[in-house]
Amino acid sequence: xxxxxxxxxxxxxxxxxxxxxxxxxxxxxxxxxxxxxxxxxxxxxxxxxxxxxxxxxxxxxxxxxxxxxxxxxxxxxxxxxxxxxxxxxxxxxxxxxxxxxxxxxxxxxxx
Amino acid sequence: xxxxxxxxxxxxxxxxxxxxxxxxxxxxxxxxxxxxxxxxxxxxxxxxxxxxxxxxxxxxxxxxxxxxxxxxxxxxxxxxxxxxxxxxxxxxxxxxxxxxxxxxxxxxxxxx
Numbered sequence: 208x209x210x211x212x213x214x215x216x217x218x219x220x221x222x223x224x225x226x227x228x229x230x231x232x233x234x235x236x237x238x239x240x241x242x243x244x245x246x247x248x249x250x251x252x253x254x255x256x257x258x259x260x261x262x263x264x265x266x267x268x269x270x271x272x273x274x275x276x277x278x279x280x281x282x283x284x285x286x287x288x289x290x291x292x293x294x295x296x297x298x299x300x301x302x303x304x305x306x307x308x309x310x311x312x313x314x315x316x317x318x
Numbered sequence: 319x320x321x322x323x324x325x326x327x328x329x330x331x332x333x334x335x336x337x338x339x340x341x342x343x344x345x346x347x348x349x350x351x352x353x354x355x356x357x358x359x360x361x362x363x364x365x366x367x368x369x370x371x372x373x374x375x376x377x378x379x380x381x382x383x384x385x386x387x388x389x390x391x392x393x394x395x396x397x398x399x400x401x402x403x404x405x406x407x408x409x410x411x412x413x414x415x416x417x418x419x420x421x422x423x424x425x426x427x428x429x430x
Contacts, residue, residue, distance in 0.1 A: 215358070239416040250408055250421035251361070294360065304368060304415035305376065306351065310360035 210234055213295050213309035221317055224285045228312045230278040230295030240271055242280045243294040245311065251294055254280075285316045319344050324409050324422035331399040331429045339394040339425050341409030349412040350392040351376070351419070352384065354405040361408065367392055368415065399429045 211232045220226050228242075240257040255262065257269040257278055268281040278295055295309035325340045343350065351366035353376075363376030367386040381403060383395040396403060406426050410419040 211360075241418065250423055251419075252421070253418045256418070298416040300415075304349070304366065304374075306363060306366075306415065306419065307377075308353075308361040310358060 208233060209310075210307045211295055211297050211309040213293075213312050215310060215312060217313035217315055219315045219317060220285055222285055222287060224316075225281065225283045226285055226314065227282075228280040228293050228295075228314075230280075230309055232276050232278070232295075232297045232307070234297070234299050234307075235276065237276075237297045237299045239298040240278050241296040241298075242267075242269055242278075243296055243308075245292045245294055247291075251308075254293070282314075285314075287316050287318060290314055290316045321345060322409055322411055322420055322422035324407075324425050326425060327423065328426050329428070331396075331427065333399060333401060333429060335399050337396050337399065339396075339407055339409075339427075341392045341394065341422060342390050343392075343409075343411040343420075344390065345411055345413075345420065346389065347411040347413050347420075348389065349415045349417075349419075350386065351410050351412075352382070352392070352394045353408045353410065354378065354403075355408060355424075356405050364394065364407075366415070396427075401429045403427065404429045 242254040243251040244254045245251040266283045270279045292311040348369045352364040353361040365384040367373045409422040412419045
């Protein structure tokens with residue numbers, strides 16, 4: 208089983224839709240959590256950090272449930288420019304300092 | 319500030335050849351890392367460093383060596399290239415391992 212698992216998608220949604228991505232992680236030593244965005248043939252870039260209290264940045268909301276080892280990302284009012292791959296990322300300090308990436312969920316937003 | 323730079327952008331090698339992928343950062347970050355990205359696999363950590371003179375293995379270290387003689391540079395060496403090492407390689411840096419990582423533009427490597 209992978210340490211960080213995501214629904215691979217792809218998700219195909221119309222503009223204006225709300226879409227939710229889920230991610231589970233298996234290592235309870237995990238310390239920090241992020242969502243990254245990766246455009247085709249580009250490097251990943253930070254979308255937002257994820258906190259236990261939940262956090263929001265404009266149309267994006269991230270949630271963390273440590274008890275269930277579950278992370279989510281909600282995108283409201285989808286735009287064409289949101290089309291990308293969304294990566295769930297977990298940092299842990301166990302056997303070294305490690306960053307584990309999920310395989311990513313591909314999102315296509317259609318006009 | 320350039321952030322994180324990687325060279326070369328593209329490289330084609332023959333099986334058995336060796337080469338070094340360069341990574342440099344001007345962000346004065348202590349933590350640097352190398353990842354490879356393959357279709358359907360996500361990014362996998364090859365090696366990382368928490369400061370000059372300190373390196374450690376990640377998830378997929380076999381076939382790769384690293385060194386960290388300065389804060390700025392973190393080269394990745396392929397000792398004897400194999401077709402299984404065909405991938406996109408990303409270098410990244412962070413102020414601390416648990417913070418946001420900043421990535422270079424990547425090196426696309428093909429081993430024939």
